[in-house]
Amino acid sequence: MSSNDSLGSVVDKVELLLAERRQLSAIGPQFRIVHRLRVPGTECMPGEEVFAVALVYRGREFYLPLSRVLLLLFDYLARHRRIAQSSAQIEAGMSADTFYAEHGSNAVALGTRLTRRISRQCVKEYVKRLRRVLAATFDKAGLRIDPEEVLLSQPTGLNQVGYRLRAQIEWVHIDAL
């Protein structure tokens, strides 16, 4: 028969798991977005490249295998994660933001073009793809959360659906690779 003392470690672990679950429900999982090609001394400025996105879970990084357009969309949704945006708003927001319009232009000396335009017609499909990648990455990490609870679809009125990322985000910058 187990004594109550030997169960103390189990109770501690149960409390830890419930706290982790509450945090996940409240603010979502943590992601790290890596920018590179910055001008030294600046951060998140036009000309940089969204290089990678990683899920950070239990002290480990799990990189999301995202195409360039999905990297840009993820970065945009991460920056605007407090308000759900419709496909049209996402298209307009990304077109107007010089960070995306000049994406990776600091590498122009290399003769490489890294910009991608996102049209409103494609946003729904990109969201589906992002959720598939999120599902696969959560599975790999052993994170038990539904991707639709992380990349949310919310009604914004007038039969429009808005998309919002429910996550903790950290941006890091690297100078060279």
Next chain:
Amino acid sequence: MTKYLLIDEDDNHAGCLASRLSRPETRIERVVSANEAMTRLRGAAGGYDLVIVNVSGNYEPWVPILRKLLEASRQPALGTMPAFLCVSTARRSPEFELQLERMGLRYVFER
């Protein structure tokens, strides 16, 4: 309300653990077999916050059993999937613990 599913074939252990975890705002359901647990996890009434599995028995193929339990708990309609905690009164190998960790489970040895 926090809802637990306790999978434990040991009556004494299950009783002690349920008693330690019992709070006014908790509900603990106990089953003795993985098959019964899978039925509960797949059921519409599921919605567990935490699944606790007593993996003390050395002769059970725990890893495939746990994989099946994880699969059964993937019910998107029920919201966030439950967390899993494996407990054991017998010390298990680091390899076993690592396997559980890779599956996203947590493990605790009852000292």
